[in-house]
Amino acid sequence: MASLVAALLVILMLNGLEPAMSQPYPNYHADFVDIDQAKNEPKWWQTGAFYQIYPRSFKDSNGDGIGDLNGIADRLPYLKELGITATWLSPIFTSPMADFGYDIANFTEIAPIFGSMSDFENLLKIAKQLNIKIILDFVPNHSSDECEWFKRSAARDPEYKDFYVWHPGKMVNGVHQPPSNWVSVFHGSAWQWHEGRKEYYLHQFVKKQPDLNYRNPKVREAMKNVLRFWLAKGVAGFRIDAVPHVFEIAPDAAGQYRDEPRNNGNNDPDDYGYLQHIYTVDQPETINLVYEWRAVLDEFKDGDERILLAETYSPIDIVMQYYGNATAEGAQLPFNFRLISDISNNSNAESYEWTILQWLQHMPKGRTANWVLGNHDQPRVGSRLGTDRIDMLNMLTTTLPGASVTYQGEELGMTNVWISWKDTVDPSACNTNPNVYEHYSRDPERTPFQWSDDIDAGFSNASKTWLPIGPSYKLINLEKERKEPLSHFNIFKQLMQLRKETKTLQVGETEVKAVNRNVLGVKRFRQHDFTYVTLLNIFDGTETVNLKDSFADLTTDMEVVLVTDKSQRKAGDFINSENLQLLPKESLILRSTSTYYTYYSNGEHRQLPIEGVYLLVAQVVLYLSYRRVLTLNSVC
Numbered sequence: 001m002a003s004l005v006a007a008l009l010v011i012l013m014l015n016g017l018e019p020a021m022s023q024p025y026p027n028y029h030a031d032f033v034d035i036d037q038a039k040n041e042p043k044w045w046q047t048g049a050f051y052q053i054y055p056r057s058f059k060d061s062n063g064d065g066i067g068d069l070n071g072i073a074d075r076l077p078y079l080k081e082l083g084i085t086a087t088w089l090s091p092i093f094t095s096p097m098a099d100f101g102y103d104i105a106n107f108t109e110i111a112p113i114f115g116s117m118s119d120f121e122n123l124l125k126i127a128k129q130l131n132i133k134i135i136l137d138f139v140p141n142h143s144s145d146e147c148e149w150f151k152r153s154a155a156r157d158p159e160y161k162d163f164y165v166w167h168p169g170k171m172v173n174g175v176h177q178p179p180s181n182w183v184s185v186f187h188g189s190a191w192q193w194h195e196g197r198k199e200y201y202l203h204q205f206v207k208k209q210p211d212l213n214y215r216n217p218k219v220r221e222a223m224k225n226v227l228r229f230w231l232a233k234g235v236a237g238f239r240i241d242a243v244p245h246v247f248e249i250a251p252d253a254a255g256q257y258r259d260e261p262r263n264n265g266n267n268d269p270d271d272y273g274y275l276q277h278i279y280t281v282d283q284p285e286t287i288n289l290v291y292e293w294r295a296v297l298d299e300f301k302d303g304d305e306r307i308l309l310a311e312t313y314s315p316i317d318i319v320m321q322y323y324g325n326a327t328a329e330g331a332q333l334p335f336n337f338r339l340i341s342d343i344s345n346n347s348n349a350e351s352y353e354w355t356i357l358q359w360l361q362h363m364p365k366g367r368t369a370n371w372v373l374g375n376h377d378q379p380r381v382g383s384r385l386g387t388d389r390i391d392m393l394n395m396l397t398t399t400l401p402g403a404s405v406t407y408q409g410e411e412l413g414m415t416n417v418w419i420s421w422k423d424t425v426d427p428s429a430c431n432t433n434p435n436v437y438e439h440y441s442r443d444p445e446r447t448p449f450q451w452s453d454d455i456d457a458g459f460s461n462a463s464k465t466w467l468p469i470g471p472s473y474k475l476i477n478l479e480k481e482r483k484e485p486l487s488h489f490n491i492f493k494q495l496m497q498l499r500k501e502t503k504t505l506q507v508g509e510t511e512v513k514a515v516n517r518n519v520l521g522v523k524r525f526r527q528h529d530f531t532y533v534t535l536l537n538i539f540d541g542t543e544t545v546n547l548k549d550s551f552a553d554l555t556t557d558m559e560v561v562l563v564t565d566k567s568q569r570k571a572g573d574f575i576n577s578e579n580l581q582l583l584p585k586e587s588l589i590l591r592s593t594s595t596y597y598t599y600y601s602n603g604e605h606r607q608l609p610i611e612g613v614y615l616l617v618a619q620v621v622l623y624l625s626y627r628r629v630l631t632l633n634s635v636c
């Protein structure tokens with residue numbers, strides 16, 4: 001009888017607390033997902049699996065050794081198989097390729113080397129059939145010097161005269177000198193003398209990439225029209241290149257540009273690190289410009305929301321402003337590069353926790369997080385952090401809240417490929433010398449995708465590809481990895497699938513903790529649903545952990561949902577969350593054995609495993625059944 005009373009009391013207590021559940025949890029960002037009210041679902045991009053295609057290296061359809069649009073169209077079913085939501089393509093526009101397409105000669109024309117406009121339209125059509133969104137690269141900071149706008153500007157055509165940042169420079173002892181000490185990202189002065197116009201033009205990148213003048217309203221409108229052109233064709237949005245460089249400081253009253261201050265410790269005046277870039281990056285006007293671009297996207301109200309992904313490595317307080325403010329929307333996803341910039345091979349679980357929380361705790365309310373592990377400008381994740389950490393990092397970015405961004409080939413575990421000075425083509429490296437080029441080259445992460453162990457790794461059938469094929473392609477290629485249950489590819493695919501079918505991972509709340517110095521834990525939880533815990537044993541020691549010391553309200557038994565080849569466990573196994581041993585580099589995704597009921601205690605919302613409630617209810621039912629049997633017996 002006592003247990004019946006207790007059960008009833010508990011049930012009454014829980015029922016009485018029902019209204020308290022509408023209050024927020026004491027957590028980082030209880031409402032990070034701004035639900036699409038009409039569909040009662042997160043918006044398509046909020047838990048999206050984004051995938052960067054570097055078109056030159058994805059798939060070559062015509063045997064010239066360079067990837068192209070028909071190659072991408074041919075392999076879109078692969079992205080579907082992987083579970084990708086949207087792919088952003090590095091530039092595919094007409095270009096002399098001085099910076100492999102980031103020097104655009106015509107912003108609304110497809111480069112013949114990649115195909116034609118009808119090839120692009122065909123790609124969009126196939127993508128739509130497969131429900132994969134296509135996102136283009138928008139390169140606002142500069143055009144090519146072979147762009148018609150630049151030629152007309154150099155010729156002082158009245159319409160285009162001020163389209164670029166021109167300056168007569170200084171005259172010292174009868175010799176022309178650049179207007180300021182500004183240094184190009186790619187080495188040497190950022191100013192180039194133009195013989196035709198007899199003036200200097202600014203180029204923050206290579207000299208074939210003159211900076212557009214965003215203080216000219218005609219430039220701003222022309223570039224908005226570029227966005228409109230592609231949006232009307234049906235692209236899902238843009239990744240915006242080199243955002244912090246768009247605006248420079250305006251010239252002073254005397255029409256001069258101020259020198260940037262020196263960085264102590266760097267004595268090479270041609271090196272980008274020589275100066276503190278206080279006048280050439282992160283100018284406040286740039287943030288407002290991104291808001292204006294967002295407004296252009298919002299002009300397109302048909303179909304799904306169009307989105308902006310903003311590339312910026314700026315300090316976190318500046319990055320966060322790109323999301324928008326109280327009155328204006330900005331980029332839905334300013335790229336989060338913290339896992340690239342702040343995490344090294346030696347980072348322990350506390351560093352990971354700090355790095356992840358940097359983003360989550362700075363992110364404005366209602367915004368969506370994202371996690372980038374690699375891109376065409378960064379050493380591959382396996383080369384940076386270890387090939388034995390590739391799967392655990394994919395596990396981490398998929399189970400953290402928000403969107404994940406994967407660079408092509410990293411789902412296979414492709415690593416950097418050593419490229420000789422002779423084969424080096426990246427201008428960032430070619431502008432240096434054979435002794436130091438490796439420090440600057442981005443070629444190692446740009447080599448062709450490894451589809452199979454055929455000639456050219458199945459990328460092409462050319463006798464020479466534009467960059468050499470990685471020598472590891474016999475071991476690391478899609479065809480081989482398809483056959484291995486715990487290959488990087490298969491784990492990646494399972495991760496995409498798990499997020500797609502798991503509401504807790506999509507919209508649940510998040511706790512990130514260093515369980516100890518070597519083990520990182522991420523808990524995702526949601527009312528009336530299962531709790532998920534991702535564990536990463538970052539180093540080579542065996543670790544024994546009690547998860548209940550770090551995370552409240554876990555069930556004692558937890559089910560293993562996903563493993564990597566570093567584990568001896570398999571999906572479906574059960575572990576004891578109070579005493580769990582992790583092998584070196586083992587990473588796991590665990591799921592609670594029961595869903596949760598929420599209650600309120602000591603000013604905090606807490607959770608009670610629903611299994612406890614079930615046990616009590618079962619006792620009540622048994623007790624009542626027993627009473628009924630007794631009563632019937634006594635009547636007979």
Ligand SMILES: [Ca+2]
Binds near residue numbers: 060067068
């Ligand atoms: Ca080709």
Ligand SMILES: [Ca+2]
Binds near residue numbers: 141204211212247
């Ligand atoms: Ca600029």
